[in-house]
Amino acid sequence: MDRRTFLEAVAGLLGLPFSQIAHWEHPAPPPRPTEEEDFWAWVRSEFPLHPSLLNLNNGGVSPHPRPVLEALFRLELAANEAPAYVMWRLQDQKEPLRSRLAALCGADPEEIALVRNSTEALETVIFGLNLRAGDEVVLAESDYPSMIAAWKQREAREGVRLRWVRLPLPTDDEEALLRPYLEALTPKTRVIHLTHLINWTGQIVPVERLTTEARKRGIFTLVDAAHSFAHVPVDFHAWGCDAAGVSLHKWLCAPFGTGLLYLRKERIPDIWPLFAAPADRPPTDIRKFEHLGTRSIPTEQAIAAAIDFHEQIGQARKTERFFQLRRYWLREALTLPRVRSLTPDRLAAGLATIAVEGWTPQKLADYLLEKHRILVAAIDWAGLQGIRITPHLYTRLAELDRLLEALKKLP
Ligand SMILES: Cc1ncc(COP(=O)(O)O)c(C=O)c1O
Numbered sequence: 001m002d003r004r005t006f007l008e009a010v011a012g013l014l015g016l017p018f019s020q021i022a023h024w025e026h027p028a029p030p031p032r033p034t035e036e037e038d039f040w041a042w043v044r045s046e047f048p049l050h051p052s053l054l055n056l057n058n059g060g061v062s063p064h065p066r067p068v069l070e071a072l073f074r075l076e077l078a079a080n081e082a083p084a085y086v087m088w089r090l091q092d093q094k095e096p097l098r099s100r101l102a103a104l105c106g107a108d109p110e111e112i113a114l115v116r117n118s119t120e121a122l123e124t125v126i127f128g129l130n131l132r133a134g135d136e137v138v139l140a141e142s143d144y145p146s147m148i149a150a151w152k153q154r155e156a157r158e159g160v161r162l163r164w165v166r167l168p169l170p171t172d173d174e175e176a177l178l179r180p181y182l183e184a185l186t187p188k189t190r191v192i193h194l195t196h197l198i199n200w201t202g203q204i205v206p207v208e209r210l211t212t213e214a215r216k217r218g219i220f221t222l223v224d225a226a227h228s229f230a231h232v233p234v235d236f237h238a239w240g241c242d243a244a245g246v247s248l249h250k251w252l253c254a255p256f257g258t259g260l261l262y263l264r265k266e267r268i269p270d271i272w273p274l275f276a277a278p279a280d281r282p283p284t285d286i287r288k289f290e291h292l293g294t295r296s297i298p299t300e301q302a303i304a305a306a307i308d309f310h311e312q313i314g315q316a317r318k319t320e321r322f323f324q325l326r327r328y329w330l331r332e333a334l335t336l337p338r339v340r341s342l343t344p345d346r347l348a349a350g351l352a353t354i355a356v357e358g359w360t361p362q363k364l365a366d367y368l369l370e371k372h373r374i375l376v377a378a379i380d381w382a383g384l385q386g387i388r389i390t391p392h393l394y395t396r397l398a399e400l401d402r403l404l405e406a407l408k409k410l411p
Pocket of ligand 1: 119120199224259
């Protein structure tokens, strides 16, 4: 059986044109309702949601809309017909994905590596940088625990010195966010690690001013953008950072276990890959970070369907909706006497955290789940204590009313 006949046979079994076996072909977008809430009702209809749970913890990980699930299933089915052939010879097409992802985050395709999550992206850089004992790394107490653990491992193993910053959270004052970082810099500082959109509270830390200062001093900047991509506009060239890590299974709604590593072109040779690349791969090639071994190509390729879905809505409209959802419930919640916000008004986007007097975060999260079937995240890190509410594109305003009712009735 020749290649084409084989593919047509596989495609026939799946009821697909054979081109869909090799990669995800974009289906024609459904007609978009014109009225705003009708539009969001259509968006919601694309998500297969839990029948009895109000999920307001989309910050941890997001569900996939139907086109992503379909792409995933079909690619997976096709791959299983003959994995070594279909997956490796036909489906593994990283270059179009690389270009599309680069276009979404102000990068050159040659600066984007496909990885499994932010942890892999950021730890590739944390462990891949050449540092010596006594070199200093500036990071915040409110950074993500896995990255803090990675830096602490370098501290314990190699004597890299960690200089901790405490940010005045929450704040809409950009200077106040910048100052602690600048005060922590010394002639020995080699790296600034910072989180752009802080997962605990949704606080946004403006990156550009800090990278400008860092560049003047020859300091490497690594940005944790796990929550930023497809949530708020991201432009790595404009940000001026050297490296960044992104999770695509959060705000892009791509398959679980997808992420990207951004490395400014000139910095690629400076970073060792976590999984050693073959000797014929030049040190300047971003693909050296993709030498992982066997991974799910269907999972990776279904990112294309998530990009299609994202582009159908558009970044500006998404960001505006996230702001609208957050402000809708938070303003009302703040009229309650025991509620206090840990999230600023301007330097934030879709997620927000509140503290409720008399309730520990875990107790309140458990109560909302058990009593009202509302899922939220309990936050207790770096002195930040509260419950984090993360709606997503599919969340309806009436559901946020349910949350508000539950808060009003708290014993
Ligand atoms: C700020 C931040 N960084 C990194 C991560 C890790 O992301 P992942 O689990 O996708 O690697 C998260 C996860 O929530 C996060 O919030």
